[in-house]
Amino acid sequence: MVLVLSMVSVLTGCSSTEPSGTDSQKTANEKGYAHPESIVTAQELKEMIDNDEVVAVDFRDAKLPGGYIPGAVKIARKDIATEKNGVPGMIADKEQIEKVLGNAGIKNDDTVVIYDDKNELWAARLWWVMKVYGHEDVRLLDGGLDAWKAAGYDTEASAKEAEAAEYKAKEANKDLIADLELIKKSYDNENLLVLDTRSEKEWNDGHIPGAAWIEWTNALKEDGTFKSAEELKNIYEGKGVTADKEAIMPHCKSAVRSAHTFFVLTQLLGYDNVKNYDGSWLEYSKSGEKIVK
Incomplete structure (x- = not known):
């Protein structure tokens, strides 16, 4: 699985x-x-x-x-x-x-x-x-x-035809987003932690200097539900992903898997210092910055 x-x-x-x-x-x-x-x-x-x-x-x-x-x-x-x-x-x-x-x-x-x-x-x-x-x-x-x-519940053949509504978003909360400049600051700052959520093969092919690696799937049980808070705490703290960091910046290829990890850290474990690196590997790999293999 x-x-x-x-x-x-x-x-x-x-x-x-x-x-x-x-x-x-x-x-x-x-x-x-x-x-x-x-x-x-x-x-x-x-x-x-x-x-x-x-x-x-x-x-x-x-x-x-x-x-x-x-x-x-x-x-x-x-x-x-x-x-x-x-x-x-x-x-x-x-x-x-x-x-x-x-x-x-x-x-x-x-x-x-x-x-x-x-x-x-x-x-x-x-x-x-x-x-x-x-x-x-x-x-x-x-x-x-x-x-x-x-759970035995039914599904339907098509989605509901929505009646359009007026939606007013707030300005983007930059506290939830990491950018390349912040990633670069992590090289020589142990309180800024990059967290790679990609597969082992992707990690071995090249990763950001100083990054920790915990594939996003580690947060899941075999049935696809999330593990308990106690299990998750052991997984992340065991790799140095702790709540006392100034910032934890998960990334993947295009910030989808890392958004999953962002949810785990902020909502299931209660971390308030997490910023999803939106550019992720697609940006970093073309930036000219050092890649560790």
Whole structure:
């Protein structure tokens, strides 16, 4: 399973009934997360949908047919990204995000739950984008679409046709973003830590000087749900990724896998010093800066 998850990470960027008490049904409180309000189980999402308390967002590949959680709206991955200084896949500007969220029928005060079918890899990227632009209540579905299906819930053939709404984003929160200049400052500052979340092969092919390496999949259990806070703490602190750093800067190839790790560190472990390196390896590898092999 770890190998399968690693293959997914390189490329990116049948439901079964589980017995009662499995990890996919454990709540965020039961797992000891610092911010349990940022994640929901399939059962919790089903109740929220039944009570009309949520906007569910499908953030899977736009070409995939069917498999929509009932009532979910669709947002395409390409619509939240742009090219900046020759680097593709960067976070889109405020006006573009306002347009995308508004077209999806999302309002500023909505509770939003995002899901995908890649262990919340892409969902975490949209979650991070929404946080950068100040959306207050946005959450992830623990285990993603697989957890929904495993709970025995139905899916629909198509997304909901959203009624456009007016959405007003805040100015981008730069405290959640790392840039190349900050990465360069980490070379001789032990309180600035670069965290590589790519695969082992990518890491061995070349990495940023002084970086730590923890592949994003290490945060997941075999069923695709997140590990408990205690397990996660042991993983990250064991590699020197500690809350006392001045800044922790996760990266991958295009800041998708690192957005997943950003979610883990900030929401599940409660770190407040994490900045996703949006340019990631696509920018760094072309910058002329030193690459360690």
